[in-house]
Amino acid sequence: MTNYQQKDLLKVNNELVNFIKEEVLPGLDITEQHFWSALSKITHDLGPENRALLAKRIALQEQIDQWNLKHQGNFDVLTYKKFLMEIGYLVPEGEDFQISTSNVDTEISTQAGPQLVVPTANARFALNAANARWGSLYDALYGTDVISDEDGAEKGRAHNAIRADKVIAYGRDFLDSHFPLITGLHKHACCYYIDNKQLHVKLADGATTQLQNAQQLIGYQGQKENPSSMLLTHNDLRVAIEIDAMSAIGKTDAAGIKDITLESALTTIQDFEDSVVAVNAEEKIHVYRNWLGLMKGDLSESIEKSGKVTKRVLLADKEFQDLSGNSFTVHGRSLLFCRNVGHLMTNPAVVDKDGFEIQEGIMDAMISTLIALHDLQKNNLHRNSRNGNVYIVKPKMHGPEEVAFANKLFNAVEDALGLSRDTIKIGVMDEERRTTVNLKECIRAVKSRVVFINTGFLDRTGDEIHTSMLLGPMVPKGNMKAQPWIKAYEDWNVDIGLACGFAGKAQIGKGMWAIPDEMAEMMKVKISHPLAGANTAWVPSPTGATLHAMHYHQVKVFEIQKTLTKRVRASIDNILTVPLLTNVKDLSKEAIDKELNNNAQGLLGYVVRWVDLGMGASKVPDINNIGLMEDRATLRISSQHICNWLEHGILTESQVRTALEKMAVIVDQQNAHDNNYQAMSADFEKSLSFQAALDLIFKGKTQPNGYTEPLLHEYRKQFIEAQSLRN
Ligand SMILES: CC(=O)SCCNC(=O)CCNC(=O)[C@H](O)C(C)(C)COP(=O)(O)OP(=O)(O)OC[C@H]1O[C@@H](n2cnc3c(N)ncnc32)[C@H](O)[C@@H]1OP(=O)(O)O
Numbered sequence: 001m002t003n004y005q006q007k008d009l010l011k012v013n014n015e016l017v018n019f020i021k022e023e024v025l026p027g028l029d030i031t032e033q034h035f036w037s038a039l040s041k042i043t044h045d046l047g048p049e050n051r052a053l054l055a056k057r058i059a060l061q062e063q064i065d066q067w068n069l070k071h072q073g074n075f076d077v078l079t080y081k082k083f084l085m086e087i088g089y090l091v092p093e094g095e096d097f098q099i100s101t102s103n104v105d106t107e108i109s110t111q112a113g114p115q116l117v118v119p120t121a122n123a124r125f126a127l128n129a130a131n132a133r134w135g136s137l138y139d140a141l142y143g144t145d146v147i148s149d150e151d152g153a154e155k156g157r158a159h160n161a162i163r164a165d166k167v168i169a170y171g172r173d174f175l176d177s178h179f180p181l182i183t184g185l186h187k188h189a190c191c192y193y194i195d196n197k198q199l200h201v202k203l204a205d206g207a208t209t210q211l212q213n214a215q216q217l218i219g220y221q222g223q224k225e226n227p228s229s230m231l232l233t234h235n236d237l238r239v240a241i242e243i244d245a246m247s248a249i250g251k252t253d254a255a256g257i258k259d260i261t262l263e264s265a266l267t268t269i270q271d272f273e274d275s276v277v278a279v280n281a282e283e284k285i286h287v288y289r290n291w292l293g294l295m296k297g298d299l300s301e302s303i304e305k306s307g308k309v310t311k312r313v314l315l316a317d318k319e320f321q322d323l324s325g326n327s328f329t330v331h332g333r334s335l336l337f338c339r340n341v342g343h344l345m346t347n348p349a350v351v352d353k354d355g356f357e358i359q360e361g362i363m364d365a366m367i368s369t370l371i372a373l374h375d376l377q378k379n380n381l382h383r384n385s386r387n388g389n390v391y392i393v394k395p396k397m398h399g400p401e402e403v404a405f406a407n408k409l410f411n412a413v414e415d416a417l418g419l420s421r422d423t424i425k426i427g428v429m430d431e432e433r434r435t436t437v438n439l440k441e442c443i444r445a446v447k448s449r450v451v452f453i454n455t456g457f458l459d460r461t462g463d464e465i466h467t468s469m470l471l472g473p474m475v476p477k478g479n480m481k482a483q484p485w486i487k488a489y490e491d492w493n494v495d496i497g498l499a500c501g502f503a504g505k506a507q508i509g510k511g512m513w514a515i516p517d518e519m520a521e522m523m524k525v526k527i528s529h530p531l532a533g534a535n536t537a538w539v540p541s542p543t544g545a546t547l548h549a550m551h552y553h554q555v556k557v558f559e560i561q562k563t564l565t566k567r568v569r570a571s572i573d574n575i576l577t578v579p580l581l582t583n584v585k586d587l588s589k590e591a592i593d594k595e596l597n598n599n600a601q602g603l604l605g606y607v608v609r610w611v612d613l614g615m616g617a618s619k620v621p622d623i624n625n626i627g628l629m630e631d632r633a634t635l636r637i638s639s640q641h642i643c644n645w646l647e648h649g650i651l652t653e654s655q656v657r658t659a660l661e662k663m664a665v666i667v668d669q670q671n672a673h674d675n676n677y678q679a680m681s682a683d684f685e686k687s688l689s690f691q692a693a694l695d696l697i698f699k700g701k702t703q704p705n706g707y708t709e710p711l712l713h714e715y716r717k718q719f720i721e722a723q724s725l726r727n
């Protein structure tokens with residue numbers, strides 16, 4: 001243990017010691033000794049309980065496996081439910097209650113809008129996400145398939161005026177839909193100005209009109225008679241019409257509008273979990289360091305684009321004049337959560353007195369909150385939580401006991417760092433089956449600090465497959481979304497959130513749009529999220545946030561929530577109805593091959609970047625060449641799905657191996673442009689990534705809850721070791 005120093009009862013990696021001492025603690029009122037002795041106490045107090053909770057997961061799964069083996073071919077949901085109650089998987093539901101979380105920033109409590117997720121390991125992306133509070137509608141439209149290529153409007157290298165005109169027309173329609181004029185249309189506007197506290201719009205026919213709802217104008221930049229920006233509000237979201245008649249776009253616009261900017265990512269999750277790779281002290285520090293930059297407000301990154309280098313920093317708040325001429329600011333950055341890891345993994349950065357690696361979730365809670373103290377004590381422009389909270393998302397918890405454990409951990413962290421109770425707010429991912437079915441009791445366990453529940457349907461699908469691995473084969477991956485369990489799960493999450501008083505206090509969130517390049521499709525489909533009563537939903541990119549923001553102009557979520565409180569709660573029997581493939585014989589050989597190849601390609605495409613390149617989120621083409629957002633949750637699904645079909649004889653081992661080898665060649669070709677890339681097909685036996693892929697499938701049945709982390713970490717560590725021997 002040459003790389004470690006004794007800190008209280010802990011052995012701590014030297015680099016982590018230095019990072020805390022030299023980068024995190026300066027400027028905080030906490031001594032190094034206090035910090036490590038507090039972490040030591042928490043680790044030794046809570047580590048054993050954490051491990052016991054993990055052991056309980058395994059014990060429950062073993063009982064479920066036995067039951068499933070006995071009930072193959074004769075599944076009955078009522079008998080199943082009774083069994084789950086007997087083993088304590090399903091716990092009794094207590095009295096009704098309301099959450100009492102207070103002092104929540106308005107981006108979470110009273111505004112409805114997109115939530116962006118970003119791998120914190122990537123400073124360039126992390127900054128971009130923090131700055132994604134405001135997004136250019138014109139860029140989002142011009143750059144994506146929301147504007148079709150038809151009629152000469154292709155997106156080529158050079159500026160396409162036909163496409164630009166379509167963008168401008170779309171923007172004007174947006175204004176006409178949500179900021180209607182008394183007479184005429186924004187479409188025909190040729191001049192905007194402010195007079196007598198009102199927005200005046202001159203139309204092409206010479207008439208001048210005003211907003212139907214004058215209150216929608218809340219501020220401006222520039223001069224009233226010649227504003228450069230007019231700030232409007234609708235559904236509690238702000239929109240700015242930006243004017244510059246001399247700009248490239250403004251010149252082409254009758255009213256000189258150069259852009260319409262939308263309040264977009266109200267909140268962002270800086271992810272330490274499924275979209276990052278952090279298997280050792282060095283990689284953890286890298287993530288923590290970016291979080292530190294965000295919390296201190298000084299994170300920066302040099303960006304090279306088209307040969308030009310710029311420095312990306314956090315944007316300031318935006319300053320406007322109100323209609324009485326007083327200046328005011330609007331938030332310029334997204335409100336940041338950080339997603340800690342769950343309760344499963346350990347990390348070698350810290351070792352306890354008994355030789356156990358620290359539970360990574362304990363380390364994350366303590367260090368991410370310590371770092372956030374920089375935000376809590378600052379009064380400058382780059383403040384994250386104006387209300388003085390630390391927002392932590394806690395993923396992959398199984399049931400109320402585990403949520404109560406997170407609460408206990410957060411209490412301990414607050415006490416250690418001198419924070420008042422419930423300063424740390426929690427977002428609970430409803431993404432494991434035992435959490436879904438006991439959701440109300442899970443919420444009760446954090447009722448004074450909970451600020452969101454969110455259907456992480458990707459992990460939830462992986463858990464669905466793993467939990468019932470032995471019961472029978474599952475439907476193909478693409479059919480999952482049409483299964484009764486998932487609809488009931490989505491509805492149940494909203495029903496319970498509303499019954500527990502989330503409206504106006506906390507977020508009820510929906511999951512990720514995982515096809516980042518298909519924004520036209522997203523515009524059609526993702527409106528279902530606010531319509532379902534969700535006041536936020538995940539998007540994969542800032543562009544996605546700007547486009548999805550339009551859905552919250554179309555739908556008044558809080559009104560929808562009022563109507564939903566009257567509906568009958570979704571059925572737990574449906575949630576527990578396992579998505580079994582009822583007629584295996586109907587599956588054609590082509591359908592089986594397609595399913596296998598698709599899963600294999602996504603799995604390999606993701607794993608090779610994870611193990612070899614340390615990338616935790618990637619856009620990986622599927623077999624139809626559509627780029628999909630892959631992260632550890634999607635890997636959990638594909639590996640568990642192949643494993644499930646193997647288990648039930650739909651696939652054979654040699655068939656899976658052959659498919660993986662064939663798909664590895666394709667993945668190698670897809671990555672050939674990268675000089676650092678090591679082709680798997682050059683030597684399948686020696687390729688750690690390929691071996692990891694095999695293990696994820698062939699050992700998938702015995703992986704805890706079907707998680708991919710243990711194997712990914714093992715292989716990544718081997719890869720790092722091999723690299724260091726080579727250098
Ligand atoms: C199941 C779950 O847990 S889902 C949550 C976890 N998953 C995630 O967080 C994934 C978030 N998304 C991403 O990481 C990325 O969008 C990917 C990997 C899917 C695609 O990445 P790329 O192929 O590099 O994206 P693409 O080429 O389309 O766009 C790159 C640009 O968009 C920006 N961008 C893309 N995604 C994001 C994001 N999530 N946040 C901020 N900026 C982003 C980049 O900064 C870059 O802009 P820049 O050049 O000005 O810096």
Ligand SMILES: O=CC(=O)O
Binds near residue numbers: 455457
């Ligand atoms: O974390 C999100 C998910 O879908 O899983």
Ligand SMILES: [Mg+2]
Binds near residue numbers: 274395429431459633
């Ligand atoms: Mg997840």
